[in-house]
Amino acid sequence: AQKVTQAQTEISVVEKEDVTLDCVYETRDTTYYLFWYKQPPSGELVFLIRRNSFDEQNEISGRYSWNFQKSTSSFNFTITASQVVDSAVYFCLFMDMGRRALTFGSGTRLQVQP
Amino acid sequence: NAGVTQTPKFRILKIGQSMTLQCTQDMNHNYMYWYRQDPGMGLKLIYYSVGAGITDKGEVPNGYNVSRSTTEDFPLRLELAAPSQTSVYFCASSHGRTNTEAFFGQGTRLTVV
Numbered sequence: 692a693q694k695v696t697q698a699q700t701e702i703s704v705v706e707k708e709d710v711t712l713d714c715v716y717e718t719r720d721t722t723y724y725l726f727w728y729k730q731p732p733s734g735e736l737v738f739l740i741r742r743n744s745f746d747e748q749n750e751i752s753g754r755y756s757w758n759f760q761k762s763t764s765s766f767n768f769t770i771t772a773s774q775v776v777d778s779a780v781y782f783c784l785f786m787d788m789g790r791r792a793l794t795f796g797s798g799t800r801l802q803v804q805p
Numbered sequence: 806n807a808g809v810t811q812t813p814k815f816r817i818l819k820i821g822q823s824m825t826l827q828c829t830q831d832m833n834h835n836y837m838y839w840y841r842q843d844p845g846m847g848l849k850l851i852y853y854s855v856g857a858g859i860t861d862k863g864e865v866p867n868g869y870n871v872s873r874s875t876t877e878d879f880p881l882r883l884e885l886a887a888p889s890q891t892s893v894y895f896c897a898s899s900h901g902r903t904n905t906e907a908f909f910g911q912g913t914r915l916t917v918v
Contacts, residue, residue: 695847724905736895736909782847786907791836791855791899792863793907795847 693718693785695796703802704773712768712799714783720744724786725759725766726793731779739781742766773803807831811896811910818886818917826881826913828896836899837879838863838907839871841892848895854879886917 694717704710716725727739740750742759750757754771770777783796812827830837835856840848850863854873868890870882879898883890896910 726906734893734912736897738906738908741906786905790853790861791905792838792850792853793840793848793897795840795849797847 693720693723693787693794695783695785695794697781697783697796697799699799700797701800701802703804705804706775707772708803709769709771710773710801712770712781712783712801714766714768714796716764716766716783716785718764718785718787720787722788724788726784726786727757727766727768728782728784729779730782730798736782739768770801773801775803775805777801778803809896809898809908809910811894811913813913814911815914816916818883818915820886820888820917822886823882823884824886824915826883826894826896826915828879828881828910829877830879830896830898830908831877832898832900832908833876834898834900834908835876837873838897838899839869839879839881840895840897841865841890842895842912843892851881851894883915888917891915891917 696715723744725742729737756769758767780798780800782798785794809830838853839851842848849865852871854860860871894913897907899907
Protein backbone atom coordinates (compact mmCIF):
# COMPACT_ATOMS: atom_id res chain seq x y z
CA ALA A 692 0.00 0.00 0.00
CA GLN A 693 1.08 3.52 -0.65
CA LYS A 694 1.82 6.04 2.04
CA VAL A 695 2.35 9.79 1.88
CA THR A 696 3.98 11.59 4.77
CA GLN A 697 3.87 15.33 5.33
CA ALA A 698 5.80 15.68 8.53
CA GLN A 699 5.16 19.41 8.93
CA THR A 700 1.74 19.80 10.50
CA GLU A 701 1.78 23.57 10.58
CA ILE A 702 4.17 26.25 9.36
CA SER A 703 3.96 29.95 10.12
CA VAL A 704 5.98 32.50 8.14
CA VAL A 705 5.99 36.22 7.65
CA GLU A 706 4.99 37.62 4.29
CA LYS A 707 7.79 37.59 1.67
CA GLU A 708 9.61 34.71 3.31
CA ASP A 709 10.30 31.60 1.27
CA VAL A 710 8.82 28.38 2.57
CA THR A 711 9.28 24.71 1.62
CA LEU A 712 6.66 22.07 2.26
CA ASP A 713 8.01 18.56 2.50
CA CYS A 714 6.46 15.41 1.09
CA VAL A 715 7.82 11.88 1.30
CA TYR A 716 6.06 8.87 -0.17
CA GLU A 717 6.36 5.11 0.04
CA THR A 718 5.43 2.73 -2.74
CA ARG A 719 6.54 -0.44 -4.46
CA ASP A 720 5.07 0.80 -7.74
CA THR A 721 7.49 1.85 -10.44
CA THR A 722 5.01 4.09 -12.23
CA TYR A 723 2.76 6.55 -10.48
CA TYR A 724 1.72 10.18 -10.29
CA LEU A 725 2.29 12.75 -7.58
CA PHE A 726 0.22 15.86 -6.99
CA TRP A 727 -0.03 18.93 -4.84
CA TYR A 728 -3.41 20.40 -4.01
CA LYS A 729 -4.29 23.50 -2.04
CA GLN A 730 -7.26 23.77 0.32
CA PRO A 731 -7.93 27.41 1.23
CA PRO A 732 -10.12 28.33 4.22
CA SER A 733 -13.18 28.19 1.96
CA GLY A 734 -12.68 24.41 1.80
CA GLU A 735 -12.43 23.57 -1.89
CA LEU A 736 -9.53 21.56 -3.26
CA VAL A 737 -7.45 23.31 -5.89
CA PHE A 738 -5.09 21.44 -8.19
CA LEU A 739 -1.55 22.86 -8.29
CA ILE A 740 0.67 20.37 -10.07
CA ARG A 741 0.97 16.80 -11.34
CA ARG A 742 4.23 14.94 -11.85
CA ASN A 743 4.62 11.43 -13.21
CA SER A 744 7.28 9.06 -11.97
CA PHE A 745 9.15 9.17 -15.27
CA ASP A 746 9.73 12.87 -15.15
CA GLU A 747 12.13 14.14 -12.50
CA GLN A 748 12.49 17.55 -14.07
CA ASN A 749 11.80 20.27 -11.55
CA GLU A 750 9.10 22.76 -12.37
CA ILE A 751 8.57 26.42 -11.67
CA SER A 752 5.31 28.26 -12.02
CA GLY A 753 5.50 31.85 -10.91
CA ARG A 754 6.28 31.87 -7.18
CA TYR A 755 5.77 28.10 -6.94
CA SER A 756 8.39 25.47 -7.59
CA TRP A 757 8.53 21.73 -7.10
CA ASN A 758 11.47 19.41 -6.53
CA PHE A 759 10.88 15.74 -7.34
CA GLN A 760 13.59 13.30 -6.34
CA LYS A 761 12.77 9.68 -7.02
CA SER A 762 15.95 8.49 -5.30
CA THR A 763 14.71 9.86 -1.96
CA SER A 764 10.97 9.44 -2.70
CA SER A 765 10.38 13.11 -2.10
CA PHE A 766 8.27 15.73 -3.85
CA ASN A 767 8.82 19.04 -2.10
CA PHE A 768 7.00 22.29 -2.80
CA THR A 769 8.52 25.74 -2.37
CA ILE A 770 6.68 29.04 -2.30
CA THR A 771 8.95 32.02 -2.94
CA ALA A 772 8.09 35.41 -1.47
CA SER A 773 5.03 34.10 0.32
CA GLN A 774 1.84 36.15 0.46
CA VAL A 775 -1.08 36.19 2.86
CA VAL A 776 -3.25 34.64 0.14
CA ASP A 777 -1.01 31.58 0.26
CA SER A 778 -2.42 30.72 3.68
CA ALA A 779 -4.09 27.32 3.25
CA VAL A 780 -3.67 23.64 3.87
CA TYR A 781 -1.49 21.98 1.26
CA PHE A 782 -1.83 18.31 0.45
CA CYS A 783 0.63 16.04 -1.27
CA LEU A 784 -1.02 13.13 -3.07
CA PHE A 785 0.00 9.85 -4.66
CA MET A 786 -1.94 8.21 -7.49
CA ASP A 787 -1.43 4.55 -8.32
CA MET A 788 -1.74 3.56 -11.95
CA GLY A 789 -4.17 0.70 -11.32
CA ARG A 790 -7.13 2.17 -9.47
CA ARG A 791 -6.15 5.75 -10.27
CA ALA A 792 -7.18 6.51 -6.71
CA LEU A 793 -5.49 9.23 -4.71
CA THR A 794 -3.72 8.67 -1.42
CA PHE A 795 -3.52 11.88 0.58
CA GLY A 796 -0.89 13.03 2.99
CA SER A 797 -2.20 14.53 6.21
CA GLY A 798 -1.59 18.05 4.94
CA THR A 799 0.51 21.02 6.03
CA ARG A 800 -1.25 24.13 7.27
CA LEU A 801 0.60 27.23 6.10
CA GLN A 802 -0.06 30.52 7.84
CA VAL A 803 1.44 33.59 6.21
CA GLN A 804 1.41 36.56 8.55
CA PRO A 805 1.35 40.11 7.16
CA ASN B 806 -19.00 22.88 -17.78
CA ALA B 807 -20.18 22.68 -14.20
CA GLY B 808 -17.42 20.19 -13.29
CA VAL B 809 -18.25 18.06 -10.25
CA THR B 810 -21.45 18.98 -8.45
CA GLN B 811 -22.32 17.72 -4.98
CA THR B 812 -25.61 18.08 -3.17
CA PRO B 813 -26.45 18.94 -0.48
CA LYS B 814 -23.76 21.30 0.80
CA PHE B 815 -24.78 20.84 4.45
CA ARG B 816 -26.88 18.28 6.26
CA ILE B 817 -27.67 17.36 9.84
CA LEU B 818 -28.82 13.77 10.42
CA LYS B 819 -30.06 12.03 13.50
CA ILE B 820 -28.44 8.75 14.54
CA GLY B 821 -29.95 5.87 12.60
CA GLN B 822 -31.31 7.98 9.76
CA SER B 823 -30.28 7.35 6.18
CA MET B 824 -29.42 9.68 3.33
CA THR B 825 -27.84 9.84 -0.10
CA LEU B 826 -25.13 12.27 -1.04
CA GLN B 827 -25.42 13.11 -4.70
CA CYS B 828 -22.48 13.59 -7.05
CA THR B 829 -22.62 14.30 -10.74
CA GLN B 830 -19.97 15.29 -13.26
CA ASP B 831 -20.34 16.59 -16.79
CA MET B 832 -16.81 15.94 -18.04
CA ASN B 833 -17.42 12.37 -19.24
CA HIS B 834 -14.85 11.10 -16.77
CA ASN B 835 -14.52 7.36 -16.26
CA TYR B 836 -13.11 7.47 -12.74
CA MET B 837 -15.08 8.74 -9.79
CA TYR B 838 -14.29 8.74 -6.08
CA TRP B 839 -15.77 9.48 -2.69
CA TYR B 840 -13.54 10.75 0.11
CA ARG B 841 -14.16 11.88 3.64
CA GLN B 842 -12.18 14.50 5.49
CA ASP B 843 -12.21 14.51 9.25
CA PRO B 844 -11.14 17.69 11.08
CA GLY B 845 -7.43 18.44 10.67
CA MET B 846 -6.87 15.34 8.59
CA GLY B 847 -6.19 14.41 5.01
CA LEU B 848 -8.85 12.79 2.88
CA LYS B 849 -9.54 9.07 3.06
CA LEU B 850 -10.98 7.06 0.17
CA ILE B 851 -14.39 5.52 0.83
CA TYR B 852 -15.35 4.05 -2.55
CA TYR B 853 -14.30 4.46 -6.13
CA SER B 854 -15.51 3.54 -9.59
CA VAL B 855 -13.57 3.03 -12.81
CA GLY B 856 -16.65 3.19 -15.00
CA ALA B 857 -20.39 2.73 -15.13
CA GLY B 858 -21.45 -0.49 -13.45
CA ILE B 859 -18.13 -0.96 -11.62
CA THR B 860 -17.49 0.04 -8.02
CA ASP B 861 -14.96 -0.98 -5.41
CA LYS B 862 -14.11 -0.33 -1.79
CA GLY B 863 -11.50 2.12 -0.69
CA GLU B 864 -9.82 2.55 2.65
CA VAL B 865 -12.88 3.27 4.84
CA PRO B 866 -16.01 1.75 3.21
CA ASN B 867 -17.86 0.52 6.31
CA GLY B 868 -21.25 2.15 6.74
CA TYR B 869 -21.48 3.33 3.14
CA ASN B 870 -22.73 2.07 -0.19
CA VAL B 871 -22.41 3.36 -3.73
CA SER B 872 -23.76 2.71 -7.18
CA ARG B 873 -22.69 3.81 -10.64
CA SER B 874 -25.51 3.28 -13.09
CA THR B 875 -24.37 6.08 -15.40
CA THR B 876 -21.05 7.70 -16.25
CA GLU B 877 -22.23 11.00 -14.81
CA ASP B 878 -23.59 10.01 -11.39
CA PHE B 879 -21.98 8.42 -8.36
CA PRO B 880 -24.25 8.66 -5.30
CA LEU B 881 -23.04 7.72 -1.81
CA ARG B 882 -25.56 6.13 0.54
CA LEU B 883 -25.44 6.16 4.34
CA GLU B 884 -27.88 3.58 5.66
CA LEU B 885 -27.71 3.97 9.45
CA ALA B 886 -26.00 7.21 10.30
CA ALA B 887 -23.60 7.18 13.22
CA PRO B 888 -21.74 10.05 14.94
CA SER B 889 -18.48 8.63 13.55
CA GLN B 890 -19.72 9.57 10.09
CA THR B 891 -19.69 13.25 10.94
CA SER B 892 -17.26 14.58 8.35
CA VAL B 893 -16.88 16.56 5.16
CA TYR B 894 -17.43 14.41 2.09
CA PHE B 895 -15.80 15.12 -1.23
CA CYS B 896 -16.65 13.59 -4.56
CA ALA B 897 -14.02 13.66 -7.29
CA SER B 898 -13.66 12.56 -10.87
CA SER B 899 -10.78 11.93 -13.23
CA HIS B 900 -10.48 11.04 -16.87
CA GLY B 901 -7.90 8.53 -15.71
CA ARG B 902 -6.15 7.86 -18.98
CA THR B 903 -5.17 10.96 -20.86
CA ASN B 904 -5.42 13.36 -17.96
CA THR B 905 -5.01 12.18 -14.42
CA GLU B 906 -5.88 15.42 -12.64
CA ALA B 907 -8.73 14.86 -10.18
CA PHE B 908 -11.51 17.43 -10.06
CA PHE B 909 -13.23 17.79 -6.71
CA GLY B 910 -16.70 18.89 -5.79
CA GLN B 911 -17.26 21.61 -3.20
CA GLY B 912 -17.86 19.11 -0.43
CA THR B 913 -20.82 18.13 1.75
CA ARG B 914 -20.57 18.90 5.46
CA LEU B 915 -22.48 16.19 7.32
CA THR B 916 -23.19 16.22 11.04
CA VAL B 917 -24.75 13.21 12.76
CA VAL B 918 -26.30 13.97 16.15
